[in-house]
Amino acid sequence: QDRLVESGGGSVQAGGTLRLSCWASAYASNCMAWFRQAPGKEREAVAALSRRINTPYYGDSVKGRFTISLDDPKSTLYLQMNDLRPEDTGVYYCAAMSVPYCIPTVWARSDSYTSWGQGTQVTVSS
DSSP states (O other): OOOOEEEEEEEEETTOOEEEEEEESSSOOEEEEEEEOTTTTTOOEEEEEEESOOOOETTTTTTTTEEEEEGGGGGGEEEEESSSSSOOEEEEEEEEEEEOOOOTTTOOOOOOSSOOHHHHEEEEEE
């Protein structure tokens, strides 16, 4: 099971950019994802990517603004966030599951993932 460590969170103004990183200790999981959770709200799927199949999945609210990517030599998952909005504020979590590839019908379900990072705070001010 991977140990996941996120970094890169911070505070920005609306329209700004941030890049989150998630280092995986074993880098053994083939489906890795980003989730976020705002205060008082349920955890929301942001994006997912299969290591073996370069097909990304995005939540509707971030399509066209966020980009998920992997750096295999660095065992790291990234989330490039552009044109940030106040509604993007929350704790961002990296997650991983050991399946051959991300499955379209389940990638957005948090209970599908077996490994989670500790989270990194993103705050976007208007």
